[in-house]
Amino acid sequence: MAPVGPRSGDAIFANMERVNAELFTLTYGATVRQLLTDLEEVDEVNKQLDQMGYNIGIRLVDEFLAKSNVSRCVDFKETAEVIAKVGFKMFLGVTASVTNWDADGTCCSIVLEDNPLVDFVELPDTCQGLYYCNILSGVIRGALEMVSNTSSFAQPSIPSFLWDVSLKTEVTWIRDVLRGDDAYELQVKLVKQVPEEYPYKDDE
């Protein structure tokens, strides 16, 4: 029997509680600016943004699973597609695409043409080295890592497991419009698959 596919990202986004994107964009911008003031070092700001994203990613997984009807992904390839097509759409309202796969299917790029984080943003020269959207790389890393932990807690709202493994990834920026490129491109490299240890016997 063919597996039930995930709902389309558009359909899910249409049913989400939505808010004015300006509030989100300006809040993110003000946070980055405050971090630059408080931390002074651009590298440290990049690190904090990534950490914030990671913390958000591990929490968003619950909502993602509950609302997307995504069940199992067979491999990293399918996982990346689901993140780009469903994940980005349902939270940010934009679709990302997946390209540049390597031969063994462990490394790809997620490309964003349209990015609500950067509306009205121009970086001054003093911010060279800043990865303004670094929160996104953290969100992806956190979400991929957390999936197995979430599924370990039996949650009635989540009908099935998304993945059987926790995916440890490295996420790096390849292209960034704020740095003069033509799109936003994040490279996602799978570094380790940690097998899920079920606390009980899975009788599926």
Added chain:
Amino acid sequence: GREVSESCVDSLLTEMVSTYCNRFYANKPELAARRIEAIGYQVGHQLSERYTMERPRFSDHLEAIKFICKDFWSELFKKQIDNLKTNHRGTFVLQDNGFRWLSRISLDPSLENAESQDPSASTESKAAQATSMHLYFPCGIIRGALSNLGIPCAVSADISNLPACSFVVRIKA
């Protein structure tokens, strides 16, 4: 206009507050509060600038406050402030009977623990402190918005009537 899911805003706010309260200023809540309020101030200032671009200047303080209660609040929360009171001497109380960010923002349990080292502090008072950390942001937004309209003020929040939340605006003479 463009929209994003509400969880984006909720997650970002929860994480921003947690970053300042738990990671940067775990033992200095007053410093964390000042930073969170400053972020809100920037946001309010910019939003107010955008929302008043094509509007004539407000003739007095009350007109500006009414704009915050109606148009500004509606843009952010899809509802207006429910009740506005004033003593006619520069103090305004804006009450939202079901302030969205109080009901939606999940309070990080570690935040509640980080607030107070005093073992006698009750759980409720710790929770109240954690909640108050989240309220510095909307207080900053209101102060920033009014400041952009040329009205310097101080803004505080009162949550003694949960889930209603009152913002008290004191205009500086």
